[in-house]
Amino acid sequence: MPHTTAASFTSPFDIGPNALIVPVSCIVMPGIAMKLDQLPTPSLILDKNRLSSNIQMMGRKFQDGTVTLRPHLKTCKSADVAREIFAGGKGGITVSTLKEAEYFLEAGYQDILYAVSIAPQKLDQVKALQDRGATMTLLLDEAEVAAEVSRIGLSLGTVFPCLIEIDSDGKRAGLTPDDAALIDVARLLHAGEGTDLAGVMTHAGGSYACQSVDGIIQMAEQERLAITQAADRIREAGLPCPIVSLGSTPTATFGKSLQGVTEVRAGVYVFQDLVMTALGVCTHKDIAISVLATVISHKKDRNRLLIDAGSLALSADPGKPNPTGKPHFGQVCRMEDTAPLDGLWVNSCNQEHGLISLEGSSFTCDDFPVGTRLRILPNHACITAAAYSEYHVVEGGDDITAVWPRCNGW
Amino acid sequence: MPHTTAASFTSPFDIGPNALIVPVSCIVMPGIAMKLDQLPTPSLILDKNRLSSNIQMMGRKFQDGTVTLRPHLKTCKSADVAREIFAGGKGGITVSTLKEAEYFLEAGYQDILYAVSIAPQKLDQVKALQDRGATMTLLLDEAEVAAEVSRIGLSLGTVFPCLIEIDSDGKRAGLTPDDAALIDVARLLHAGEGTDLAGVMTHAGGSYACQSVDGIIQMAEQERLAITQAADRIREAGLPCPIVSLGSTPTATFGKSLQGVTEVRAGVYVFQDLVMTALGVCTHKDIAISVLATVISHKKDRNRLLIDAGSLALSADPGKPNPTGKPHFGQVCRMEDTAPLDGLWVNSCNQEHGLISLEGSSFTCDDFPVGTRLRILPNHACITAAAYSEYHVVEGGDDITAVWPRCNGW
Numbered sequence: 001m002p003h004t005t006a007a008s009f010t011s012p013f014d015i016g017p018n019a020l021i022v023p024v025s026c027i028v029m030p031g032i033a034m035k036l037d038q039l040p041t042p043s044l045i046l047d048k049n050r051l052s053s054n055i056q057m058m059g060r061k062f063q064d065g066t067v068t069l070r071p072h073l074k075t076c077k078s079a080d081v082a083r084e085i086f087a088g089g090k091g092g093i094t095v096s097t098l099k100e101a102e103y104f105l106e107a108g109y110q111d112i113l114y115a116v117s118i119a120p121q122k123l124d125q126v127k128a129l130q131d132r133g134a135t136m137t138l139l140l141d142e143a144e145v146a147a148e149v150s151r152i153g154l155s156l157g158t159v160f161p162c163l164i165e166i167d168s169d170g171k172r173a174g175l176t177p178d179d180a181a182l183i184d185v186a187r188l189l190h191a192g193e194g195t196d197l198a199g200v201m202t203h204a205g206g207s208y209a210c211q212s213v214d215g216i217i218q219m220a221e222q223e224r225l226a227i228t229q230a231a232d233r234i235r236e237a238g239l240p241c242p243i244v245s246l247g248s249t250p251t252a253t254f255g256k257s258l259q260g261v262t263e264v265r266a267g268v269y270v271f272q273d274l275v276m277t278a279l280g281v282c283t284h285k286d287i288a289i290s291v292l293a294t295v296i297s298h299k300k301d302r303n304r305l306l307i308d309a310g311s312l313a314l315s316a317d318p319g320k321p322n323p324t325g326k327p328h329f330g331q332v333c334r335m336e337d338t339a340p341l342d343g344l345w346v347n348s349c350n351q352e353h354g355l356i357s358l359e360g361s362s363f364t365c366d367d368f369p370v371g372t373r374l375r376i377l378p379n380h381a382c383i384t385a386a387a388y389s390e391y392h393v394v395e396g397g398d399d400i401t402a403v404w405p406r407c408n409g410w
Numbered sequence: 411m412p413h414t415t416a417a418s419f420t421s422p423f424d425i426g427p428n429a430l431i432v433p434v435s436c437i438v439m440p441g442i443a444m445k446l447d448q449l450p451t452p453s454l455i456l457d458k459n460r461l462s463s464n465i466q467m468m469g470r471k472f473q474d475g476t477v478t479l480r481p482h483l484k485t486c487k488s489a490d491v492a493r494e495i496f497a498g499g500k501g502g503i504t505v506s507t508l509k510e511a512e513y514f515l516e517a518g519y520q521d522i523l524y525a526v527s528i529a530p531q532k533l534d535q536v537k538a539l540q541d542r543g544a545t546m547t548l549l550l551d552e553a554e555v556a557a558e559v560s561r562i563g564l565s566l567g568t569v570f571p572c573l574i575e576i577d578s579d580g581k582r583a584g585l586t587p588d589d590a591a592l593i594d595v596a597r598l599l600h601a602g603e604g605t606d607l608a609g610v611m612t613h614a615g616g617s618y619a620c621q622s623v624d625g626i627i628q629m630a631e632q633e634r635l636a637i638t639q640a641a642d643r644i645r646e647a648g649l650p651c652p653i654v655s656l657g658s659t660p661t662a663t664f665g666k667s668l669q670g671v672t673e674v675r676a677g678v679y680v681f682q683d684l685v686m687t688a689l690g691v692c693t694h695k696d697i698a699i700s701v702l703a704t705v706i707s708h709k710k711d712r713n714r715l716l717i718d719a720g721s722l723a724l725s726a727d728p729g730k731p732n733p734t735g736k737p738h739f740g741q742v743c744r745m746e747d748t749a750p751l752d753g754l755w756v757n758s759c760n761q762e763h764g765l766i767s768l769e770g771s772s773f774t775c776d777d778f779p780v781g782t783r784l785r786i787l788p789n790h791a792c793i794t795a796a797a798y799s800e801y802h803v804v805e806g807g808d809d810i811t812a813v814w815p816r817c818n819g820w
């Protein structure tokens with residue numbers, strides 16, 4: 001594919017065994033622009049117009065500056081998307097892997113929250129990031145770990161700022177706000193020579209299981225109450241708690257109050273996906289990424305199509321049932337304008353095959369000759385995107401205007 | 411990670427927009443060998459001893475040479491694994507993407523079956539592979555496509571050998587052996603100036619849904635009958651049918667007869683996985699790949715562990731229920747020797763988190779301090795492995811003796 005490096009150039013970076021993989025973002029040279037129908041399939045398409053709209057929608061909630069949005073870049077894993085989020089500036093970010101931390105540090109983002117519980121064995125990597133200019137904030141929820149992190153920080157001649165993870169929904173990790181251990185951990189972090197008590201953090205992942213927008217609103221308040229109660233307890237114990245961090249795309253979208261909160265994290269809002277559509281967070285017109293696929297065969301007697309996007313290209317994530325209650329692996333849309341084709345979903349997948357049933361729709365196999373191109377909206381944007389090494393960027397139309405690399409793996 | 415390129419060096423290769431990604435296989439320098447407990451987590455571990463044993467087990471079935479094993483390299487996507495399969499020699503291979511075809515051609519494998527229905531738009535890529543020395547065999551099942559492939563072959567000045575896909579189980583693609591269209595397609599391929607009728611191919615993917623070994627044995631015979639009936643019909647019409655190809659790991663393992671068959675395809679047998687274990691194809695001691703993960707937190711009140719391997723590291727593929735009938739995302743094993751920890755499975759996943767419940771087991775959270783390393787056996791080896799850019803190779807022990815790259819993406 002003919003392209004040239006340009007303003008969006010990202011420096012090569014080096015992180016361990018994957019050092020030979022050098023993502024470089026490109027813009028496509030004018031005059032030899034490639035179009036959607038010339039791309040190899042499957043490919044991952046990013047509609048920059050929708051991306052911008054999603055970024056603006058969330059950004060407006062935080063424009064008064066009283067609470068900071070700290071975007072979670074685990075969804076996009078892209079310095080080009082980060083540049084769009086920060087409008088060319090820089091700000092605090094959230095990451096889910098230390099590889100992302102290294103990648104975004106290279107791209108100029110120094111204020112990095114690694115929002116997955118730290119294992120002390122990873123502190124050498126964290127120290128190396130600090131040495132290169134990163135302000136790394138870590139996460140933990142156990143006294144033994146706090147003590148060990150502090151011990152290692154001291155031995156490495158550094159200090160690791162740590163948030164205490166708070167459990168606001170019983171779904172995954174963290175101490176409940178009333179757990180006796182909370183103050184123990186806070187004291188250890190505060191007193192430890194190799195740690196700083198940076199505050200508290202929670203993630204209401206339970207919002208993904210809500211049945212209604214009202215349920216999400218309640219979950220957002222539950223999330224806020226949990227984290228502010230935890231912060232209050234720490235302060236009542238005479239300890240500092242500067243950061244009070246919460247967030248998920250659903251609760252960030254619908255939460256009514258951020259009283260007592262200092263920062264909100266959200267990630268998938270930049271792309272949105274069919275899980276977010278099912279939750280009422282967005283409509284299909286907001287979904288910014290799609291998988292470009294080709295019809296490769298039919299089973300006319302069974303009234304179904306085969307496409308060249310299967311469980312590797314779409315992911316095996318089941319998402320949520322479609323509006324008729326059926327499981328699926330993505331919504332089938334026209335290539336040209338991502339308009340959903342009424343009643344068509346990817347009904348099942350093998351490694352490189354997706355099956356689309358036309359039963360109950362107004363379509364027949366003859367409407368989709370072999371070679372027809374379709375775009376599939378993803379169930380879970382974070383997981384689908386991870387199958388690709390880059391985004392092919394469009395701006396509403398069918399011209400590929402840029403190729404943006406991703407930072408996959410660990 | 412310190413390593414040096416060595417005998418297993420793989421040439422850089424160039425395929426379209428991913429040309430900057432240059433997998434290079436390495437052996438680890440003696441004296442600075444890395445061990446399992448020094449690797450970053452999550453990492454993908456390949457036990458070469460188990461790989462060799464699986465390769466030998468399947469190879470023995472074909473050692474008399476009457477039927478050819480054409481391994482499906484979509485599972486491993488690795489020239490190093492291919493070298494083990496062919497014991498340093500070369501032979502016919504099966505691939506699921508044209509990127510794999512390009513990659514394995516660079517590694518010296520010229521006889522390549524692309525076993526996914528061809529879309530005519532991809533023929534330029536196929537022609538480029540032919541021009542570089544590949545013997546590419548394609549797959550299709552529609553008269554319109556056969557005519558178009560022939561037309562394009564003629565216009566490009568080449569001939570595309572094609573197999574006709576036969577449906578032996580109603581699961582995915584292909585013509586049933588008694589379909590009237592079979593002879594039409596065969597005639598078109600035979601008469602077309604840009605095509606050759608190479609034969610017939612089927613894949614009994616339905617074997618993955620069998621409930622017993624007896625069921626797989628029956629499915630294998632159903633697969634054989636379908637493909638040989640199709641071949642017989644073509645020959646009775648006065649047309650050639652040199653290749654009669656079938657296969658899946660379950661049917662290749664248990665099939666009683668290959669009468670009338672010329673080649674067998676199988677892929678996952680090299681690694682095996684928990685789906686194959688559930689089918690009775692192998693035991694957990696045969697599974698050659700595992701995900702190395704670290705315990706990063708606990709929920710002591712809920713008696714569960716969190717590890718740093720979630721749906722990206724393990725895949726969201728649900729596989730089959732465990733022996734107690736519960737869904738899971740992998741079986742939890744000791745790091746040292748991949749011995750399963752009784753009753754422990756990865757019960758749920760988020761993007762970078764796996765949750766392991768200890769309920770009903772003899773373990774408590776105190777048995778797994780933060781930092782404990784575990785190995786997780788995968789549900790579906792093909793899909794789990796696709797999350798990694800390389801294998802870290804061990805040979806039964808805990809020394810990393812090589813790093814083998816994979817050819818991911820499209």
